[in-house]
Amino acid sequence: xxxxxxxxxxxxxxTLERKTxxxxxxxxxxxxxxxxxxxxxxxxxxVLPPDxxxxxxxxxxxxxxxxxxxxxxxxxSKVALYIAAIFRREGIPCEILEPVPGRASIVxxxxxxxxxxxxxxxxxxxxxxxxxxxxxxxPFAAEIKSGTLYGRGxxxxxxxxxxxxxxxxxxxxxxxxxxxxxxxxxxxxxETDSTAGMHTIVDRYWDKIACEFALNEGxxxxxxxxxxAYFGVAxxxxxxxxxxxxxxxxxxxxxxxxxxxxxxxxxxxxxxxGTWETPTRLNDTTREFFSRxxxxxPPDxxxxxxxLEDPATERILHEKWPLFYSMLHTTxxxxxxxxxFKSNVIPxxxxxxxxxxxxxxxxxxxxxxxxxxxxxDPSVTIVPPDLxxxxxxxxxxxxxxxxxxxxxxxxxxxxxxxxxIPTMSTGATDSAFLRAKGVDAYGIRIPRTFxxxxxxxxxxxxxxxxxxxxxxxxxxxxxxxxxx
Ligand SMILES: [Zn+2]
Numbered sequence: 381x382x383x384x385x386x387x388x389x390x391x392x393x394x395t396l397e398r399k400t401x402x403x404x405x406x407x408x409x410x411x412x413x414x415x416x417x418x419x420x421x422x423x424x425x426x427v428l429p430p431d432x433x434x435x436x437x438x439x440x441x442x443x444x445x446x447x448x449x450x451x452x453x454x455x456x457s458k459v460a461l462y463i464a465a466i467f468r469r470e471g472i473p474c475e476i477l478e479p480v481p482g483r484a485s486i487v488x489x490x491x492x493x494x495x496x497x498x499x500x501x502x503x504x505x506x507x508x509x510x511x512x513x514x515x516x517x518x519p520f521a522a523e524i525k526s527g528t529l530y531g532r533g534x535x536x537x538x539x540x541x542x543x544x545x546x547x548x549x550x551x552x553x554x555x556x557x558x559x560x561x562x563x564x565x566x567x568x569x570x571e572t573d574s575t576a577g578m579h580t581i582v583d584r585y586w587d588k589i590a591c592e593f594a595l596n597e598g599x600x601x602x603x604x605x606x607x608x609a610y611f612g613v614a615x616x617x618x619x620x621x622x623x624x625x626x627x628x629x630x631x632x633x634x635x636x637x638x639x640x641x642x643x644x645x646x647x648x649x650x651x652x653x654g655t656w657e658t659p660t661r662l663n664d665t666t667r668e669f670f671s672r673x674x675x676x677x678p679p680d681x682x683x684x685x686x687x688l689e690d691p692a693t694e695r696i697l698h699e700k701w702p703l704f705y706s707m708l709h710t711t712x713x714x715x716x717x718x719x720x721f722k723s724n725v726i727p728x729x730x731x732x733x734x735x736x737x738x739x740x741x742x743x744x745x746x747x748x749x750x751x752x753x754x755x756x757d758p759s760v761t762i763v764p765p766d767l768x769x770x771x772x773x774x775x776x777x778x779x780x781x782x783x784x785x786x787x788x789x790x791x792x793x794x795x796x797x798x799x800x801i802p803t804m805s806t807g808a809t810d811s812a813f814l815r816a817k818g819v820d821a822y823g824i825r826i827p828r829t830f831x832x833x834x835x836x837x838x839x840x841x842x843x844x845x846x847x848x849x850x851x852x853x854x855x856x857x858x859x860x861x862x863x864x
Pocket of ligand 1: 536537565570597
C-alpha cells in the first residue's frame with residue numbers, strides 16, 4: 381500500500397550504485413535472452429505436498445526480505461533477477477520490463493486453453509524505508525521466531541509475492557491446462573510514484589498483462605484469539621487526492637498587525653476544513669460490507685451497522701470506529717503546516733497539506749469547489765495534486781463475478797468458520813490502474829493480528845508462516861476454481 385501521493389521520488393544513486401545497476405541490467409537482459417533456449421531443457425519438478433510447498437514459500441519470502449528494496453531508491457531489479465532465476469529453472473517463460481534502469485518489473489505467463497480471459501496475480505517488489513532504531517530485529521535478516529518471520533516487506537508485499545511465485549510453480553508443476561492464462565507480475569515502484577511503476581506498465585506494456593480479473597494486495601483478515609472471523613476481499617478503494625493550501629499576504633514587522641496575515645488566514649482555513657463533516661455515502665461494496673458484518677456482530681454493533689445514515693450513528697462511528705467512518709466519507713485531514721521563520725516577522729506566505737481520500741465515485745473537481753466555499757477566503761488558494769503517475773479514478777470491481785465467487789468458495793473450503801465480506805480499502809493500491817482499464821481487481825491479504833498489522837509500514841513488520849501458507853493455498857484454490 382502506498383503511504384501518500386505527496387512523496388516525490390528522488391532516487392539517490394551514487395556512481396558506485398550506478399555501476400552495480402548497470403551490471404545488473406546486463407545480467408537481466410542476458411537472462412531473458414537466454415531463457416527461451418534454456419526452457420527447452422528445463423525440467424519442471426513435481427507438485428509439492430502442502431507442507432513442503434509452505435516451506436518453499438517461506439524460503440522465497442526469506443530470500444526476498446534479504447534483498448533490500450527500500451523505496452526510494454527501490455533497486456527492484458535485484459528482486460526481478462531473483463524471480464527470473466526461479467522461473468527459468470522451472471521452465472516458466474518470463475520477461476523483464478525495465479523502463480527505468482535498476483527498477484525492473486517481471487512478468488510471466490502460464491498458458492491456458494484460452495477458453496476464458498487471463499487472470500493476473502499482482503504484487504510489488506519495493507518496500508517502505510525502515511527506522512532501524514525502533515526495530516528489535518534486523519529488518520533485512522528475515523529472522524524466524526516461533527513460526528513468525530520478521531522483516532520489512534513480510535506483509536507488504538513480499539509475503540504475497542512469495543506466495544504468488546509458489547502458486548505459479550505449483551500450477552506449472554501440475555501440468556494441468558487451465559481454461560485461462562495465469563499472468564504473474566511483480567512490479568516496481570508501488571510505494572512511491574515514478575515512471576518505473578504501474579502507471580507506465582499499464583500504459584506501455586498492456587498487451588503483456590491484459591486480463592479479466594486480478595488479485596492484488598488489499599482486503600482484510602484479522603486474527604483474533606487465534607480465530608479468523610471474516611475474510612475481507614477489497615472490491616474498491618478510496619483515491620488519494622490531497623491538496624496544498626497556500627495563504628498569501630503582505631509581509632512586515634510583527635509589531636504592526638495587519639488583517640491579511642497569512643498565518644491567521646491559513647489557520648482559519650485549516651480549522652474549517654478539519655472540522656467539516658462531509659456527507660455519508662454508501663456504495664455497493666460498503667452496503668454489502670456492513671450488512672454482512674451485522675450478521676456476525678454482537679446485537680448492539682449490528683444495530684449500528686444497520687442505521688449508518690442516522691446522524692447519531694455517524695458520531696459514534698467517528699469516535700469509536702474511525703476506519704468505518706472513513707469508508708463512508710470522502711475524508712479531509714490536515715497533516716502538515718508550514719509558515720513563518722522568525723517570531724517578529726509576518727511572513728508573506730503560509731502553507732498546509734491536506735490529505736484527502738475520495739470515495740470512488742467522488743466528482744473531485746466539484747469537491748474542491750465545495751472546499752473553496754467552506755474556506756470562504758480569497759487569500760487562500762487550493763493547489764490540486766499532480767496526477768500524472770497517480771491513481772486514475774476507477775469504478776469498484778463487481779461483487780457478482782466468477783472471481784469473487786471463487787474467492788468466497790475457497791475461503792469456505794480453507795477457512796470454514798469464517799465468512800467472506802467485500803471491503804473498500806481506505807488506502808490506495810495499484811488495483812486502481814487495473815480497474816480503470818475495466819479489470820475486476822480484488823484485494824486480499826495474509827491474515828494477521830491487530831498487533832502484527834501495526835508493523836505494516838511500521839516497526840517489526842512480521843508474518844506468521846502458517847497464515848502465509850494458508851494465503852498461498854487460498855490463492856491457488858481460487859485460481860483453479862475460476863479457471864476450470
Ligand atoms: Zn503494499
